[in-house]
Amino acid sequence: MGDSGKRARGLELLLQLSLEICSQRDLRCLLERVWKELTRILDAERSSIFLLDQENKELRSVVAQEAQEISFHKNKGIAGRVLATGLPMLIPDAYANPHFNPDIDRMTGFRTRSIMAVPMRGHSGSVLGVAQVLNRKDGRPFDEEDLALLEALAAIASVAIETVQLYEEQLRATEAVIAALVKGLEMRTEVMGAHASMVRAYSTLIAEAMGLEQARVRVVGWAASLHDLGKLAVPDQVLRKGAPLSVTERSLYEKHAMWTKRLLEKMEFYGEMAAIAGIAPFHHKEYKGGGFPPGPPEGTDVPLEARIIAVADSLWCKMNPRFGESPMSLQEALGFLRREAGRRFDPEVVEVLSGLKERLEVCGARQAGGWKQE
């Protein structure tokens, strides 16, 4: 095949990647396929993508064609060199290059001859990893034309990978902040940590079973974790009282929903997390209207997300009551929710929950013995 044929095939591959990168759900699968085709077009033996794992200071293969996952210190080998300098490298004879690290060959049994490696840069300018192709089969070194193709493919892949990384980082930071707040609640009353995580688990199960889209399920989870945030403002005497509450105590206790509302409003979260301010405070609103905090939204105007959390919250509280009531079994708690369906709770949510009984039992087993009255 002539060089112009190779060039045409390379550019067609680039077009294919451009067209698919915004529609393919599974990025790794797409890159795996494109890199395989790249190996064929360049008539090489292997191509791979290594991404930088900052935590472990490692380069790890994410695309490696049939080879097992490889990882090594980020300073090692040609890839490490490319990562450090941010410049591409064309190596005609790997073993003659002082930067080459033969350990990987020794480990995999592969014999590296020629190498072409380019940095993968994100929009932010930082180097995310390295893309490389090994061993041109005709024995000639990789040339500028090969490099031009790899650089273009790597550029598109980099931007897509960076998007995923940025998003994941954001999700992790969100979880960090939620966990820190829940832990703060837990430090005052031990049970609140378990409560938050179980209500989140139940709510997520229900939201998924109701077919909510992934982003919405996530928001339900966050809101469920922080639904009792307002208890930061409930006095210890009320929060830790293991006996029935007086009228005044009850009214102080009920204010926690309003405090959750005011706290979340003042927190002014930005992005996806912002939605929880319109959900978390309403987990004590009733389906037929009423409940607390007073004021809108009422009844069916309460967002579905909050109606889900209301059911999940109540399920847990019936099985793990505070204030001296006797605990219900899962069966009894579900019975209670069904009796209240259409009155306090959204019947559809209760219906879905009832269908999840077996999965709830698995959830429930985890907390057995974890709860004790302070």
Place this chain on the structure above:
Amino acid sequence: MADSKEAARTKRRLSRLEVLRQVSCTLVAEKDLDRLLDLIAVETTRVLNAQRSTIYLVVEENGGQTHEKRLSLVSRVAQGAGEISLPLGKGSIAGEVAASGCLINLKDAYQDPRFDAAWESVTGFRTVSMLTAPMRTPRGDVVGVVQALNKNTGGGFDSEDEEMLTALCSQAAMAIENSRYLEAQGKVFHSLIRGQAVAIDARDHITSGHTWRVAAYAVEVGRAMGWKEEELRILEYSGLLHDQGKLGIPDEVLLKPGVLSEWEFALMKSHASKTKEILEDVRHLFPMSLRDVPEIASAHHEKLDGSGYPQGLQGAEIAPGAKILAVVDIFDALTARRPYREPETAQGALEFLRREALGGKLDMEVVKALEGIMGKILKLKEGIDNWIRERGMELWDRTWLQEGEIKA
């Protein structure tokens, strides 16, 4: 004859794909989104052999009094035309493409009932053929639309043009999404961390505003000491989180409106180790650039001579950020009003800090830096205190603190 036609076609396709390759490489090399969009408009015009191209971006607009977010399209790059603003959805071709996410290819725009010729009189441009494609991100959001106008060769745009424009749009979409992500990233973290500060302040209203003032003072001191923006951000976040552990201090100690007894004070002191416990627990979820925050935040009561808490660290064992926090934390505690005493003057507080530094407890350099920017610090204090008052950061009335009420 047929062969040479085929060869010419192949050659043309190759040169178009070559443009795509160049744009791909620019995708990461060009950090400026505006310039990148400019380039995509120019290349679209050239590669598709069109007269003009327009790029529209989907923007969020506040719907006046209702505060409802409304999406609309605003032209970012409109070769030869001023800014064009269109509603999303029916009413224009671009609006419809943005709403549906599907490409529209028109041989003669005037024959299509969806085409709105009103803009033509404004721009003075006469549209014939029109190819409009969505810029759709990998997550499925349409962030804008690219529109090529008037194929030079006549006869409208063909399927190869559609493919090419779709490929260019996908590159543009990724660039837009990433630059928006990068822009939002800082805001997201900031809002998350500030959220924590709201919770801390809400719990401890006696020292209301302390968290915000400490963070703001620390940043100013750091800046005066020549710290980099990156480091100042870590310092700010550490300041906002330094009293996180107070979330776990019981009411009777945290909210006691008087001087604490010895054991109450010991309990109060445990907030530093609680801050450490909470933050160390979630540290692995922090972005790499913020991983030092837990260490700095939880060391704000450490003293250079090792007499501090919770760890009794000494000198160089204490992170530089924590040394700044230690000074501004005390400064704010002294100069803030308490129910049981009047605030200390700035001069009085500085004298105390100098004595502590001479006694080997605080970093003299930090104290001097604070002294050097005292005017700025006092202005900041006034600003923050006003802000706290206006926003009503105190979340609940204190009536329940009065014992009788709870027992009623």
